[in-house]
Amino acid sequence: MINILIIEDEAKAARELAAILKHIDEDINVLAILDSVEQSLQWFASNKQPDLIFSDIQLADGLCFDIYNQVNIQSPVVFCTAFDEYLMNAFDTNAVSYLLKPVTREKVEKALDKFHALKSVFEKNESHKGLSGLLNQLKNTYKTALLVHQKEKIIPVQVKEIAFFYLDKTIVHITTVSNQKFYLTNTLEDIEGMLDPSLFYRANRQFLINKGAITNAERFFARKLVVKMATDTPETIIVSKAKAGEFLQWLES
Numbered sequence: 649m650i651n652i653l654i655i656e657d658e659a660k661a662a663r664e665l666a667a668i669l670k671h672i673d674e675d676i677n678v679l680a681i682l683d684s685v686e687q688s689l690q691w692f693a694s695n696k697q698p699d700l701i702f703s704d705i706q707l708a709d710g711l712c713f714d715i716y717n718q719v720n721i722q723s724p725v726v727f728c729t730a731f732d733e734y735l736m737n738a739f740d741t742n743a744v745s746y747l748l749k750p751v752t753r754e755k756v757e758k759a760l761d762k763f764h765a766l767k768s769v770f771e772k773n774e775s776h777k778g779l780s781g782l783l784n785q786l787k788n789t790y791k792t793a794l795l796v797h798q799k800e801k802i803i804p805v806q807v808k809e810i811a812f813f814y815l816d817k818t819i820v821h822i823t824t825v826s827n828q829k830f831y832l833t834n835t836l837e838d839i840e841g842m843l844d845p846s847l848f849y850r851a852n853r854q855f856l857i858n859k860g861a862i863t864n865a866e867r868f869f870a871r872k873l874v875v876k877m878a879t880d881t882p883e884t885i886i887v888s889k890a891k892a893g894e895f896l897q898w899l900e901s
Contacts, residue, residue, distance in 0.1 A: 649675050649676075649677055650673065650675060650676050650677065650699050650700060651677050651679050651698045651699045651700075652669060652676055652677065652678055652679065652698055652699065652700050652701070652702060653678075653679050653680055653682070653691075653698040653700075653701045653702070653723070654666060654678060654680070654681045654682070654701075654702050654703075655681075655682045655683075655688055655701065655702070655703040655704060655707070655712060655715070656681060656682075656683065656702070656703075656704045656728070657683040657684060657704060657706075657707045657708040658704070659683070661704070661728075661749070661751070662681045662683070663681075664751070665702060665728070665751055665756070666678045666681065668751070668752075668753050668756050669702075669756065671753070672753065672756060672757055672760065673760070679695070679698055680695075683707065683708055684707050684708045684709045684710075685707055685709050685710045685711075685712070685714045685715055686709055688707075688712075688715045689715060689718060689719065692715070692719045692721075697721065697722055697723045698723050699723065700723060700724055700725075700726065700763055701721070701723050701724070701725045701726070702725075702726045702728055703725050703726070703727055703728065704727075704728055704729060705727060705729040705731065706729065706731070712727075721742060722742070723742065724742045724743075724744040724763055724766070724767075725742050725743050725744065726743070726744060726745045726746075726747060726756075726759045726763070727743055727745070727746045727747065728747045728749060728751050729746075729747075729748065729749060730748065730749040744759065744762050744763050744766060745758070745759035745762055745763075746893055746897065747759060748893060790807075790842065790843055790844040791807055791842040791843060792806065792807055792808075793805060793806050793807060794807060794810075794822075794832065794839075794842075796822065796830040796831070796832060798830065803830070805822065805824065805828075805830060807843060807847075808847075808858075808860070809824045809825055809826070810822055810823070810824055810825075810858055810861075811823050811824060811825045811857070811858055811861035811877055811878060811879045812855055812856065812857045812858060812861065812877060812879075812881065812885075813832075813836060813839055813855070813856040813857075814854055814855055814881070814882055815836045815853065815854045815855075816854075816882070819831055819833075820832045820833075820834060820835070820836050820839060821882075823879055823881075824879075825858075825860075825861055825878060825879060827879050827880075836850075836853075836856055839856060840856055843856070846859075846898075846901065847859055847860070849895060849898050849899075851875060851885050851886075851887050851891075851895070852885070852886060852887065852888065854883070855881070855885050857875065857877065857885065859898075859899065861877050861878045861879065862875060862876070862877060862878075862899065863876045863877060863878050864876045865887070865895070865896070865899065868886065870889055871889045871892060872886055872887060872888055872889050872892060873886070873887040873892045873895060873896075874886055874887075875887060875895075
């Protein structure tokens, strides 16, 4: 049995979320649906904390962070909101996921999968050790250097020194942090699979970028992001609205 609390001031959205949760797992028990900061504070004052919270951010009488600033919330939180500007604030709490509305069954299932995975890791110390070991093994399979051809020479380029990969038609160009230029005959998809995803991000169809070479990200038209690199890029790197939240989460992790 998973006890879930819903904090949502839109009645229709709250009902739909409760129905999605129940449809996904009949063992889910929705303890309550709360629609304000005041009501939530009262609930936490007289109830045991739930296993998981699904929380909207903008409530009828303020932001949900007003709750978490006044109550020592131990429960993990899945944030559901129409806005991505609160992402950084959310991950100052016990956030396990950040869902942009409209909330769909697919999004909720992914959030619940992440919750179960984290719960399993932290509850079982031995499993945690095993998982850490497995992750380290997987990490060690990622390339630390790529071989590039330059005339008759074969040159090893250290992955950590690569600022970004750029797809120009069918050719993948490499630019290093020291502004050296190389190219590869591999596809960008193949290269992406060779690299540690915690270090490299597929910003769009043309660019695969190194976190260590990013100087900043700026808000752009229609809630997209423009990414600025430490080295010049052949064109502006734009992260779509759909990927903006995921990108910021990756950048912070």
